[in-house]
Amino acid sequence: MKTTKPKTTKRRKVDPELIRQLFERFEQDKPEPKTELNYSNAFTLVTAVALSAQATDVSVNKATGPLFAIADNPADMLALGEDKLMQMISSIGLYRNKAKNVMAMCRILIDQYGGQVPMNREALVSLPGVGNKTASVVLNEMDIEPAIAVDTHVYRVSHRLGLVDTSANTPDKVEKQLMQVIPKHWLTRAHHWLILHGRYVCVARKPKCDICIVRDLCPKIGVDFTLLV
Known part of the structure; x- marks a missing residue:
């Protein structure tokens, strides 16, 4: 045949x-x-990029300005609480689900990474709300991986x-x-x-x-x- x-x-x-x-x-x-997203460290960067999915950088910056002023690390974000976080990012699309992901991400960062954001793709994409695109932005912006x-x-x-x-x-x-x-x-x-x-x-x-x-x-x-x- x-x-x-x-x-x-x-x-x-x-x-x-x-x-x-x-x-x-x-x-x-x-x-x-x-990037036109405002951030001050790896945690605020990965959070801002995750929040920017299906949203504009302008809308994210408007919400994260006040947010990052009081919670620029996983511990402070968890202390803020999910309800307060939802309130502060309510102007961003899909804010409820994004707030849940941010909180879950913070718990993992504290429990598994000592409160630090891991700078490798495999670990990043395992975090809630962080996909391959978000990982690429973070690694590129932090000059870790083109x-x-x-x-x-x-x-x-x-x-x-x-x-x-x-x-x-x-x-x-x-x-x-x-x-x-x-x-x-x-x-x-x-x-x-x-x-x-x-x-x-x-x-x-x-x-x-x-x-x-x-x-x-x-x-x-x-x-x-x-x-x-």
Whole structure:
């Protein structure tokens, strides 16, 4: 009986010169990009990132400003209590479930890690409310491990700029391809550049191409962007 080999999709190669020009311009525009979430230590960072799921950084910062002023460590957060925490983050989407996760995370941090946030991916993703994307943001921001957390902005911009191909149809696949094509010396900052570009310039329905610093490098010039969102 004749057997047929399964079809394999050959990945399109990304032009290294395109990568170089893109990220040189991002670097020149914002040499040291950082997360727009406010934090003062590893605990407030992981908490803020976890709270930011399906919420804007602005809304999270508005809630965590007063919160972190009185509870910037696991012990103080537990002392605050779940009801008070829910009250203080009630302006953030899914706040009830997020409050439960934060409290559960604090108990684990105290019981298993001496009140410190573990700085490795396996331990981070085992914490309540902390998934792979949150772990990537924390490890990258703390300069522990280069990572690219793929949110809707990174996903959109990566496809529009041709940094990934059509086979990258999930956040994990986009992250894997980006990690392969972006040179190591740009990796820790690439996450922020792509997010900021998508948040303020290459927006979903009406991208601001007139102010885009990489407009001439974009393969989507002239395309109806409303068809791509």
